[in-house]
Amino acid sequence: MSSIYSALKQECYEANMELNALGLVIYTFGNVSAVDRKKGVFAIKPSGVPYEILTPEDIVILDYDNTIIEGELRPSSDTKTHAYLYKNWNDIGGVAHTHAMYSVAWAQAQKDIPIFGTTHADHLTTDIPCAPPMSDELIKGNYEHNTGIQIVDCFKDKGLSHTEVEMILIGNHGPFAWGKDAAKAVYNSKVLETVAQMATLTLQINPNAPKLKEALIKKHYERKHGINAYYGQ
Amino acid sequence: MSSIYSALKQECYEANMELNALGLVIYTFGNVSAVDRKKGVFAIKPSGVPYEILTPEDIVILDYDNTIIEGELRPSSDTKTHAYLYKNWNDIGGVAHTHAMYSVAWAQAQKDIPIFGTTHADHLTTDIPCAPPMSDELIKGNYEHNTGIQIVDCFKDKGLSHTEVEMILIGNHGPFAWGKDAAKAVYNSKVLETVAQMATLTLQINPNAPKLKEALIKKHYERKHGINAYYGQ
Amino acid sequence: MSSIYSALKQECYEANMELNALGLVIYTFGNVSAVDRKKGVFAIKPSGVPYEILTPEDIVILDYDNTIIEGELRPSSDTKTHAYLYKNWNDIGGVAHTHAMYSVAWAQAQKDIPIFGTTHADHLTTDIPCAPPMSDELIKGNYEHNTGIQIVDCFKDKGLSHTEVEMILIGNHGPFAWGKDAAKAVYNSKVLETVAQMATLTLQINPNAPKLKEALIKKHYERKHGINAYYGQ
């Protein structure tokens, strides 16, 4: 009953429940994981279990090579993507994946989300990247593992830092987001969905809307994240 | 008071209440049925009864030729469509019909919903078909019965399998969905509505959005439905 | 405390509360009235009173010439429009006015709402009319009274029957709906808003979407409203 992973499972459980409470998932189309770097394991939602009956005890514990360490249920079908990210980006603490409406629409449209305003700039200074669909060979191979590769490679190709840009769209699929812990990954998923809807409406109102100017991008990002940040307590 | 159809009525009642709880109906613009193959009957919502006062006892029992077997209320006006589907597709267990917003919009636009992403591919591997409006003679005839014919014929014409594609749009009208039981029919109605909204937004963002590539369609469908499926428990 | 108009006030109160519960109003931007034909009076919401504190006793009673018969509060600023409709259409029992989102958008777009599907045809057989904006003289005159004239004249000009078409858009303003009682007027307001949203999305998906064919219009309307109607109990 008691487990050395209880706190980690609880963190993962709460983040998954929050993902649902924020309206980012229908049915079980989403999953959040949380990592314990000292123990070298992460916790993730079991596959296909409805949020209404999910309990902290259902959460599955795995190492970064996808070996189940604790848990009787099958982990999320996207587990290998989470594992790959934890293995390659050793400074992230949580990962979230959703099929939220506007994020998915941009992923299906295969477009980066342009940085149109300060809501966006409060969180990142670039367009939100959309990774192009995977090659057929990779799809037929170790698909979810390769989705992890796709994410990491896209960041390398575009010269982006995963600590400054904590979100991505996978072309034709949907969003992944991460952060210092599972709660931050969920927060970033909600920010991404909000910014995605704002960009959709901005282009509806003005198809030639200009991007945010450099000075405003810098100002807003730095007041939240810079050395002299003055947002929050 | 007690009835040999109590369990069937309860299943039907719960599926109808779920349809409403999912936000797929306003007023009484929707109906779900459930079949008992052994007894050769199906249960369906009575016509025009608000969800707030609906009880399991109100559910009407009919055979596949639309003869009322039990129940004092008039069955849904779409009953003959349900009956036709049960009679012709003997492996389905439930049918749902709604006037949900985005599903209706695509039906009114008389367009198949293109397969743009993995949310769609997780459930079916083709575009969601939109049956063309019925001929005038059929409309003037046994209309709801003929709507059943329209559905079955559309699947024949397009070479679709009703066990692989569990949903359709009726041009100018709205969606029907089905499945192994009433709950699955309701689930498919919600998936259809979600996918319909995602496709609408995808085309708004990128009118030239490409369809999902074949390898991804196959991969996603098979991880949920194939022999080696690894989604769910 | 007791009043011969208590039942009428209660009907009016409940219809106003339902208008709000259906999400058709923000703040106090809407009003419903109910008529008592025998007594020759109607009941209407007081102006600017928030729904959270509205009570049946607050409802104002007036005759068709806008003389207050009972009530200490100032009646809705749109009262004269309601009065004009009751005076001219002696077979209606309730009137509702909202600033609901999609209904207002079509009114501001100054477009009739095309009949695109059966949800629409279940309730009326024509496009939903949008009255052109009022002439400047009429606006400067007895404005709300003249809005009543505008509605009645629009129906005459277009050859529409107010018992078959129980709703209208006032160009640049918003919708009015009516019916056999106040609850039906509210119901029609919700149907109008739903159909308005469906039509908006239909045109987004297919700007050339054809209108519903005549045979389907007839069929759907008659199964709900014809001599052999078989919808409802």
Next chain:
Amino acid sequence: MSSIYSALKQECYEANMELNALGLVIYTFGNVSAVDRKKGVFAIKPSGVPYEILTPEDIVILDYDNTIIEGELRPSSDTKTHAYLYKNWNDIGGVAHTHAMYSVAWAQAQKDIPIFGTTHADHLTTDIPCAPPMSDELIKGNYEHNTGIQIVDCFKDKGLSHTEVEMILIGNHGPFAWGKDAAKAVYNSKVLETVAQMATLTLQINPNAPKLKEALIKKHYERKHGINAYYGQ
């Protein structure tokens, strides 16, 4: 515990909670302030404190030069904008700022919101102004203070009165609204968001939708705000 600013803090607290309850903010992306003209101070939300744990005691009191008079938390990062408005417009009693969806979309589109209907005209007689993005020098300088300058200057440039037009969009950022007290500022934020959504949909339905004619603008504004106003009690 007791404070001479308790009533002011309570007013500010309630207005902030209402902003959240109206669906105008996600997370902490918004802030409302309230002024006490006699004492020469204003109260504002602390920065980054979630609404679920916010209490009246958390509210920060400052003078118009941004000196903290009472409170242990850091005030909203937008505080200097509020201060500038209170200092320059000595007849306003409350200010609200949000990142509400449609208001932000118009701000990102860098477009004034055209006056399309009476919902708009019930509150103001002109387009809702969108201030062009700030110059780079001002951004790098005292940014939030300069946002105040930007607002006041925009009103001067356009010849607008801040008592007749109680709202503005800041290009690429979002809306500010004000009024006789904090509750009115919140009310105006909700009206702005509603009118912004209506205008978006109006242009979707009819890209050539004409603006509201002068006579209707005047009529609607005056029945709510003129000498002979007859809206409300």
